[in-house]
Amino acid sequence: PGSRLTPTGAGQDVGRSCILVSVAGKNVMLDCGMHMGFNDDRRFPDFSYITQNGRLTDFLDCVIISHFHLDHCGALPYFSEMVGYDGPIYMTPPTQAICPILLEDYRKIAVDKKGEANFFTSQMIKDCMKKVVAVHLHQTVQVDDELEIKAYYAGHVLGAAMFQIKVGSESVVYTGDYNMTPDRHLGAAWIDRCRPNLLITESTYATTIRDSKRCRERDFLKKVHETVERGGKVLIPVFALGRAQELCILLETFWERMNLKAPIYFSTGLTEKANHYYKLFITWTNQKIRKTFVQRNMFEFKHIKAFDRAFADNPGPMVVFATPGMLHAGQSLQIFRKWAGNEKNMVIMPGYCVQGTVGHKILSGQRKLEMEGRQVLEVKMQVEYMSFSAHADAKGIMQLIGQAEPEHVLLVHGEAKKMEFLKQKIEQEFRVNCYMPANGETVTLPTSPSIPVGISLGLLKREMAQGMLPDAKRPRLLQGTLIMKDSNFRLVSSEQALKELGLAEHQLRFTCRVHLHDARKEQETVMRVYSHLKSILKDHCVQHLPDGSVTVESILIQAAAHSEDPGTKVLLVSWTYQDEELGSYLTSLLKKGLPQAPS
C-alpha cells in the first residue's frame, strides 16, 4: 500500500501537465498536455518511461483530464492513437465537448503553418474522443472493482474539475488548474473535507496575491473603448474557444451598456458551436449567469457578427477576434499585417505567446518585423498584453488545503522558486509534509491505511453490560473475533463467530513440568502444594480434588514420581489461555520450591 507520484510534465514548471500517480497499486495518468513552444516530439511528454513498463493499456488503469486547455489535454490523441493507449479516459461533460474543438483547432493551425512533424489527424482526435467517459460533478465513478474517481468544481474554465482518486481507504486529490474566487462567468472551486492522503495542487501563482480579474477586465474595456472612439481598429488574436467567449461576453455587455455602434466580428466559424456549449453547460457557470439566463441568454450576442475576409478593409473602427491566438499563421496574422502600420489601431494579446511566433515578438517590444522575402513590417499599432488566466493565488491555495485537510501536499504546475516559498508556508501552517518534485522525480508516500471494521451488537451490549459507557477520550481494550469476508471486516464475540462459521470450539491448554526436591510420597507433595498455594492465593479458589490433583481456577496441578530420581517429584501444571497470566505466575512460584514443612 501507499502512493507514488512522478510528474513527467508540470514538475517545477508550467509546461505540459502530465503526472503519473500510483494509488495502492492502481496507475492513473493525470492530464496529458502538450507544450506549444516546440514543433517536434518535445512538445509531448516523454512517455517512454511508461512504455518501459510493458503495454500501456495493461499498465495504466485510466487517464483523467482536468480541463480543456491544451497544456492539459493536447497530447491526448497522440497518446491514445499514436503511442497506443487503448483504455478509458475520464473528463467532465463540458471538457468532453470542448476538448475536441480545441484539439482540432490546434491541429488545423499546425498543418496550416506547415513544418510540423508527427502530428495527429482529425480522425485520430475523433477516435480518441470515443474512448472518453464523462464524469459529472460529485458523481462517484467506479473505474473497476477497486478504483473510483469523483469530480469537484474547479472554476478556472468551463468544465474544469478537481478529481479524487480512491482505492480502498487510500485517496489522492488532483486539483488541475483552479480558481478560488468566482469571476464573471464561473464560480469558485470547492471541495469537501475529504481528507485525502495526498493533495496534488497547482501553484502557478504560489507567491502572488492577484488583483481581481475585474480590474483587468475594466482595463481591457477601457483600452478597447478608447481605440474605437478614436476611430482605430482592435485585433484580439484568440484560440477558438475559452478566453474568446469570456471576452465576447465582456464586450457584448459593454457595447449594450454604452450603446456603442462599432462592429465586433469573430473570425472563425466556431463561435456558434462554442456558444452552443456555453449554453448547454449553463449549470457549470456561476450563479449570476444562471439566474439571468431566464431573462437574457448571455451567449446570444447581438453585437458580435461573423467575420468575412472583406471586412478587414472596411473603413472606420471595428473589433475583430481572430485565430490563431499567437499570430503565427492564418487569419489573425493576415489582419495584423494589414493593420500594423496604423498607430490608431491596437492589438490586444489576451494570453501568452511562445517563442517563434509574431505574438512573442511584438510582446517583447520588437517593432520592426522581418517578413517573408526580407520584407520589413513596421509595427506602429499599439500592442497590449493582458493576462486573463484564472488561477488560485497563494491565499486561494492555502484555503483549498484548509478545506480538504490532506495528510500530505504536493505542488505541481509552478516555478521552483515560488514553490519553495509556498512549501514552507504550507508546512508551517498545516503541519503536513509538502513535496515539489521536478519532472522525472518520484515521491513515495507510505500510508497507514485505516480499515473500517463493523462491530456486532451483541459484543457491544456485552461491553455495555460491564457498566462502562463508551468514552471517546478513554479508549479501552475490547476483545472479540475478527471475521474478514468479502472485503468486509466485522468484530464479533467468539461464540457468534463459531456459530456463523459453523466451527467447533477447541480448548488450548499450556502445560509445564516443574521438578521439586521432595522425597515424600506424591499425595503428601500434593498436599504441601495445596497448603502453600492456599496461603498465597487468598483471592482465588484453590481446591484439592479427590483424585489427588490441585486446581486453581482452570489450572490443574498433578504430582508424579521421577522415573530415575526417587528424591524428586515432577509437578505437571496445565492451564487454559484465559488463565495464562496466573498459570505463568504459579509455575514460577512452584519453581522456587515449597516452604519447609514444620517438622
Add this chain to the structure above:
Amino acid sequence: MDPECSRLLPALCAVLADPRQPMTDDTCLEKLLDWFKTVTETESSLLLLQENPCLVELLSQALKFQDVSSRILSFSLRLAGIFAAQENCFQFLQQGELLLGLFGEAGPLGLPAWNVPSVRSGWIQGLCSLAKHPSAEQFLVDCGAVDTIFSLQEDSSLFVASAASQLLVQVLSLSIQGRATPQLGSSDGDWPSCAQSIVGYLEESLRSGATPQITQALKVLTTTFGRCHHSWTEALWMRLSPLVTCLLEKDTVPTAHSLADLFLSMARSPTFGSSDCDLWVTLAQTLSCLSPTQAGPLALGILKLHVCPQALKTQAFDVLLQPLACVLEAAAQVPGSSGLPDGTGSNPTMADALLASTSSCAALLCQSLAHLGELQALPHSPRPWPQVLLLEATMMTLRFCSGSAVPISSVGGRLCGILASCIRVQRAALDFLGMLSQGTGPQESVTQVFAILLEYLRSPESSPTVLKKAFQATLRWLLSMSKACGSNNPDPHTQPFLRELFPVMQKRLCNPCWEVRDSALEFLTHLTTHWGGQPDFREALLASDVPELTQQLLQDPEAYVRASAVTAMGQLASQGLHATPSGPEHPGAKQKSLPQELLHILSLDSEGFPRRAVMQVFTQWLQDGHPAMAEDLEQFMARVFQVVSRDLDWEVRVQGLELARVFLAQTLGPPDCPYAVALPAATPPTSPAEVLRTLGRVQLLEFAFRALFDCDRPVAQKSCDLLLLLRARTAPGGGLQGAECNPEAVTVEAALRAWQAGEQGQPLGELVPEVVVAILRALDLEGLQATLAESSDHVEQSPRSLLQDMLAAVGALGGHEADCY
C-alpha cells in the same frame, strides 16, 4: 554561421552570463542548443569558438557557480559538450581547463545547484556529447567523472538516472573499443582500467541484493548488449553471468521485468543470438520461474526472435496460451479436456492468478489476448497455430463477460462472476477475435463467431467502446469470409448474418450516444464500399430502414455524426442504394435530391467536418462519373466552387481545389504522351481555348486565382499546383497566344496584385481565354511554389529570429512574467 547571427551572439552571451537578467523561457535555451548542434555538424567547433570568443567567455562565466542560475549552468554544460565533441576543440577547451572546471570534481558537484535535476541532467548530456573520442576517455578518468556517473545511476530523477545509465554504456564502449587489441578475459588485468571500474561497479550492484541497484545494473547491461555487438560484450557476459543467473534462484524474482529485457536484448544481439551459449537454457529457466504476468512479455519477445530453438518457442507459446487454456478448462464439462496442445493444460498457478480477483484476471487475459494478437499478425507466427481452440477460448471469454455462458464447473462459475460485464476484457477479446479472422476455421466455428458478434452488437449492455470493437471485428470477419469464397461465390454465412445485422444496425443508428451512431455509420460505409455491388447485400440493406436512417442522420446534432452520415450517404449513392425521400411516407420532405442536400450542408453547416466530408463525396463522385454529377455538371460545379471559395475552413477550401483539380483533369482529357499507343479517343480532344472557357463558366478560375493568395498556406499551395498544371496544358511556350497588352489583362493583374496584398476586391467576372493565358504566363508560379513550400513561420523560427527574440525579451520580461492559460 550566418554573419547576422554572429553579430548578435556577443550581446546574447552577455545577457546569458548576466545573473541579473531574468530568462523565463527554457524553450529558447533548448532551441539555441539545437542550433549549435546543427552548426557544429557542418562547421568546425574550434573555428566557431575562435571566431566568436564570446562563447568561451560564456562558458568561463559558468565556472563562477555562485553567480550563475541553474538553467544557465545546465545550458553551459550541454553547450560545452557539443563543442568538445570535436577532438581539436576538446583540446582547445582543455587548455583553458574549462572542461575540468565544468565537469571535474571542482565543478558543480558540491554546490547547491547540483540538487537541481536539470543541472545533473545537463552535466550528463554534456558528457554524452563529449565522450566521442579517445582523449575524452582519459579526461573522464582523470576528472573522476566515472564515480559521479556511478552515483547518478540511483538518482532521484528517472530522467537523470536513465541518462546516466546511457552515459555509462557509452563510456564503457569508448573505453574498450579505443583499445588496440580488444581480447578480453576474465581477469581484471585484461580490461582497460576505466572499463574495469565500470565492470566492478556492475558486479557490486548485482551482488548488493538491493532491487533498485540490481535493476539499474541490468538496464546498463541491456543497453550495452542492445547497442554494442562486438566480441567484448561476450567477455563481459562471461564475467557477469553467474551474478545475473543467480537472481533467478530466489523464490520471487524482484527484477523480473529488467531480467527479461536483458535476456531478450542478448537474444537479439548477433553476438549471442548466433553463438552456442547457455542463453537459451537461461531463457527457458526464466520463463518457468516468473509469475504468469511477468512471463507474458518475455514469452512474446522470445516468439518474435528470428533465431531461437524450437523447444524454447514451444515453451513460450504455452505460456501465452495458458490463460486461455484455463478459460477453456473452466468451460469444459470434463476437466483436462481443454483440447489445447499437450503441456498447455492450465496450471494451478495460472488458475490461482485468474481467480484471485477481477483485476488480476482481467490483466492476465488482456495481456495474453494482446500478445497472441501481436503474434497472429507476424509473418512467422508459431506453427501449428491452434486456430480453432483460440477461437473457442476467445468466444468463451466473451460469453463469460456477457453472462451468456452456462458454466458447469465451479471454476467456471467463479470466472463467470469475475468477468461479468468486464469491459476491458470484452474489448481485448473482440480485438483478438477480429484478428483471428486472418486464419481459417471450420464452418461451425465461423457460425458461432457471427453469433457472438451479433450478440454483442445487439446487447443493450455493450458500451460504446465495446460496440466499436464489435463493429471492427465483424468487418474483419466479413472481409475474410468474402476473400475466402471469392467475390463471385457468396459466402453461406454472410447472407443470414446480414439479414440479422441490418435490424441491429437500425437500432445502433438511433443510439443516444454519438459514439455509437458514428461507429455504426463508419461500419456501414465500409460495408457498402466492399459489398455494395453484391445482390445479397443490396437486398438485405434495402429491406431495412438503414438508408432512410442514414439520410436522417445528415441532420444529427453532433458534427462528427453528420460528417460520417455524409460519407455513408455518398457511398450508398455511389452504389445506387440511397433512399429517395418521396412518396406519401415523407409528406413534409422537400423533394431535394441528394446532391442538392449535400450542397445545402456545404453552404450552411456550421462545422467543418460535414462540409469537408461533402467535398470528399463530390470529388469521389466526379472521379467515378456518378450519374448525379453528370446531370448539368457545369451548373452544379459552378455552384459548388462559388460556395466553397467562401468557406471559412481552409481545409474545405483545399478540398474544393482538389475537386477543381479532378474537374480540370477531366476537362483537359488525358495528357499527350509521345509513347502512348494511339487509341481511338472516345471524345475528340478539347482545344485549350475551349477548356479555359469551360473553367471560366464553372467559376473555377476565379476560385483558383483567389485561392492563390489565400492567407492559409496549404490552400495557396494547392492552387499554385493547379494553376501550374493548367498553364502547362493550355499555355505552353507555343500554343494559344496571350494578350499581355490587353486592357482586360491589365485589370485582372491589378486585381491579383490587390489580392496578393490581402485585399478582397471585386470578382474577376468572365475571363476570355487569351487573358487567362496572359495572366498564367505573367504570374511567377514557380517562385510562389518555392515560397509556399516553406512553413508560414519559417522566418520567426529561424536562428536569427531566435537570437533577436532572446535579446528583445530581456527588456520586456520585467513587466509581465511567464504566464500560462
